[in-house]
Amino acid sequence: MQTNLADFLRNTPEGEEAKSIVGNCVHCGFCTATCPTYQLLGDELDGPRGRIYLMKQVLEGHAITESTRLHLDRCLTCRNCESTCPSGVRYGRLVDIGRKLVDDKLEAEGVQRPARERIARWVLREGLTRPALFGTALRLGQMVRPLLPGTLRNKVPALSSTAAPGTWPRNAHARKMLLLDGCVQPAMSPNINAATARVFDRVGVQLLVAREAGCCGAIRFHTGDHDGGLDNMRRNIDAWWPHIEDGAEAIVMTASGCGAMVKDYGHLLRNDPKYAERARRVSALTRDLSEVLPxxxxxxxxxxxxxxxxxxxxxxxxxxxxxxxxxxxxxxxxxxxxxxxxxxxxxxxxxxxxxxxxxxxxxxxxxxxxxxxxxxxxxxxxxxxxxxxxxxxxxxxxxxxxxxxxxxxxxxxxxxx
CATH class of the missing domain: 3.40.50 (Rossmann fold)
Structure with missing residues (x-):
């Protein structure tokens, strides 16, 4: 698909990357068959092919409307379309770029999201990415859970359903791997990482948690705060690097969402001269739990x-x-x-x-x-x-x-x- 970049995007990393991705799309429509939102709504613009067309218009400098933003917002970024696409279109990367461009362009024109949406996005970015703050908020929410609105109550587990983490093994082993603690997981389900550490301990591997590491960057990056997301990534690289130099064999992920993000560090930081090489190394070392235990x-x-x-x-x-x-x-x-x-x-x-x-x-x-x-x-x-x-x-x-x-x-x- 031919794309003529608008002047403001020409020769920029994001513009050239998005143009390349759009260029791989042959508009076959195979993706619509596996797109959940297209199946629910039946609207071409709520499927990958339609959204690619909308983003192509954005890249070429055409007028952007709130309808454009709505259709991009409705995308789950599940990337099922990537598994289906015969042409290898990296749709997930394209939609990250497209959403940011649409938000920036509309904001520059004075078209802001409704106040409720802006507040919700700010709370998600600032609350979910800080484990201590999120943990406190979750405990307060559990105390008043019966009084919460239904949609929020469904997100707050009952106190009785939060499994105790159990013991974290303290045995030292010659083989060592890093473990990302995560943002919401330690508060919502503290037993996951502890169980992982116990299983690895039984097979002779010690899991290490770099306490300076925090959010993988996905929450900020996927909601349009690319700079904030990249800062999260750099902090994690700094936290992990001494352990990597000491011989950590892998960075183990118990949350697949974090794993998908960290495996992309090398690409997202490829233009950062200070972090590019270390980011590539971190991505290469990152393994989902299901890749290591077999x-x-x-x-x-x-x-x-x-x-x-x-x-x-x-x-x-x-x-x-x-x-x-x-x-x-x-x-x-x-x-x-x-x-x-x-x-x-x-x-x-x-x-x-x-x-x-x-x-x-x-x-x-x-x-x-x-x-x-x-x-x-x-x-x-x-x-x-x-x-x-x-x-x-x-x-x-x-x-x-x-x-x-x-x-x-x-x-x-x-x-x-």
Whole structure:
């Protein structure tokens, strides 16, 4: 698709990158078949092909309207279209650039978002990315949970449902890997990282947490605050670098949303002379949990065999950030099956559950329609529990069902006693 960049974008990194991405699109429309919002709304402009057309107009300097922003806002950035696209269009990167351009252009013309939206976005950027602040806010929310509006109450887990983290192993091992603690996960589900550390300890790997590391940058970056997101990335690189120099083998991610972001550091900081090389190294070292543990499958099988099994039947929901963002499929299912768990994928398992980071807060109507459809299909497998690999999906799904929803590593931890 031919694109003639407007003067304000010509010879800029973002403009040239977006032009290259749009140029790969052949407008075949295969993406519409797997786009959740297109399936819900039936509007061409609420599918990837239509949104690419809108962003092409933005790149060429055509007039931008609030309708343009609305259609881009409705995108989940699930990147299912990337898995479907025969031409390799990097749609997720394009929509990040497009949203920022649209917001900046409209703001320059004095067309601001409604005050309620601006406040919500500010709260998400400033609240979710600060673990201490978020933890305090969450505890307060849990205390008054029955009084909260329904959409917010669904996001605040009941006090009784927040699993205690258990013990963090203190054994020293020759093999060491880094673990990103995350923003909301330590408060919402503190047992995930502790369970991960216990499992790794059992196979002879010590997990280290660099306390100076914080938000991966996804929340700010995907809501248009690119500068703030890049600052988050640089801080994490600085925090991890001494451990990398000391021989840390990998940076392990227990939240697939964070993993997809950190694996992109090398690209996003490629033009930063101070951080480009280190960012590439960090991205190369980053592994989702499901990429690391299969290397220890034999040890895990032996350890699980020493503990009575409960022959649990679970439904697995693969997050979009894992199956489409990182293109990782089948690893979790294979690992759990090898440990004696009966694992079921639901119908349309490739489709988004509606969580999508901040999407379920900013676009609740569409998010809950997607969630309810996903839960109906998951429940059709008659599971004893639902497992996933991303805290956002776990919290979003748990808000709509009484069936336990957990991270799959917590199940492995229980199986090892």
């Amino acid at each position: 290397d220890f499958a034999d040890e895990l099988h032996t350890l699980a065999g020493a503990v009575p099994r409960d022959n649990r039947r679970v439904a697995y929901h693969p997050p979009c950030t894992l199956q489409h963002g990182q293109q990782i499929r089948g690893k979790v299912e294979a690992l759990l099956t090898g440990l004696g768990v009966e694992v079921k994928l639901c119908a349309d398992s490739h489709l988004c559950c509606g969580s999508a980071g901040t999407y379920s807060v900013l676009q609740p109507e569409l998010a809950y329609r997607l969630r309810d459809d996903k839960l109906a299909k998951l429940q059709a497998t008659q599971p004893e529990a639902i497992v996933s690999a991303n805290i956002g999906c776990i919290a979003h799904l748990q808000g709509g069902t009484g069936t336990p929803v957990m991270h799959w590593i917590e199940l492995v931890d229980k199986m090892l006693g």
